[in-house]
Amino acid sequence: MGHYEVRTLEEAQQTPVIMATTGNSISAMSANIINMMLGTKFKIVMGYTTAESTLAVERGEAEGTCLSSATILAAHPDWIKEHKLNWLIVLSNRPDPLLPGTPIAAQYVKTDEDKKVLDLIVSQLAMGRPYVLPPDVPADRVEALRTSFMETMKDPDFLAEAPKENMIVDPSDHVEMEQMINYTYSIPDNIVTKAKNLIDAVPAESEAPK
Numbered sequence: 505m506g507h508y509e510v511r512t513l514e515e516a517q518q519t520p521v522i523m524a525t526t527g528n529s530i531s532a533m534s535a536n537i538i539n540m541m542l543g544t545k546f547k548i549v550m551g552y553t554t555a556e557s558t559l560a561v562e563r564g565e566a567e568g569t570c571l572s573s574a575t576i577l578a579a580h581p582d583w584i585k586e587h588k589l590n591w592l593i594v595l596s597n598r599p600d601p602l603l604p605g606t607p608i609a610a611q612y613v614k615t616d617e618d619k620k621v622l623d624l625i626v627s628q629l630a631m632g633r634p635y636v637l638p639p640d641v642p643a644d645r646v647e648a649l650r651t652s653f654m655e656t657m658k659d660p661d662f663l664a665e666a667p668k669e670n671m672i673v674d675p676s677d678h679v680e681m682e683q684m685i686n687y688t689y690s691i692p693d694n695i696v697t698k699a700k701n702l703i704d705a706v707p708a709e710s711e712a713p714k
Contacts, residue, residue, distance in 0.1 A: 510567075513542065513593045513607060520545040524557035524566035530629075531557070534595045535570040537625060537702050542593070542612045546570075555579065568592075572629075573602040574672050581670045596626050602672060617698070620691060624699045627688045634681060650678050 510516050523546045525532035531554075535546045546568075552560060558580060560566040573594075576583060583589050584602065594600045597610040597619075609626075613619050635653065637646060656662055657675040666673050676684075 510592070511590050513544065513612070516544040516546070516592055517542070518545070520547050522547045522549060522567045524552045524560040524569045525550050526552055526554050526557055526571075531570050533703055536705065538570075538593060538595060538609065540702055540705070541618060541622065542609060544592075573600050577602065577672065578670050595629065597623055601674065617695065620695045621699045621702065624688060624691050624695060625702065627684055630676075630684060631681070632676075 510519050510521055521544070523535045525535055525548055527550050532548055532550050535548050538544050539546050539548075549560075549566060554571065554575060557566070557569045557571065558576070561569055573584070576589070591603050591606040593612075594603060594606050594608045596608045599608055600606060609622055610619065613622050635649075637649070654675065654677055657673060663673060
């Protein structure tokens with residue numbers, strides 16, 4: 505979402521937009537990273553809960569918020585289905601299937617170093633909600649769980665039920681997850697340091713009203 509007169513990222517690079525965020529969290533971090541890497545002028549107001557941040561937009565207290573499409577879909581499915589939102593950018597290196605046509609941050613990153621920084625930052629978002637087991641679980645049980653999980657993700661009854669619960673089904677198998685982890689650990693220290701500095705530097709313009 506964004507300023508009522510701001511409809512593109514380019515306009516957000518010129519016009520300040522008050523963003524309601526959920527404290528010093530992924531919400532505030534994401535808004536600040538977009539500011540620092542892409543030159544937007546989001547004014548970050550921290551201290552809201554997720555529900556309060558969307559309410560702040562509804563009542564005009566803020567002009568936008570920085571939440572995942574999955575979170576918005578779960579809380580306010582009508583906002584997406586009825587196209588009530590003006591999506592400016594997706595903090596990602598690949599398109600969001602729920603938001604066709606919405607630009608991704610990778611389109612605006614110019615240097616190879618910044619592309620690697622972005623890859624590292626979004627890797628934690630891409631991980632989503634991983635399912636893990638301790639290292640001493642027998643291999644056959646691990647394989648059974650992996651197989652049954654991915655089969656469930658393809659089950660017609662499950663896929664038919666998911667939209668009724670506003671669930672997004674977009675799984676990654678263990679091979680893709682392991683490749684992502686291995687790539688992340690191969691990133692040079694200077695890239696890790698730059699990403700850490702971006703994550704840690706979350707200035708708040710003000711605190712949410714109490």
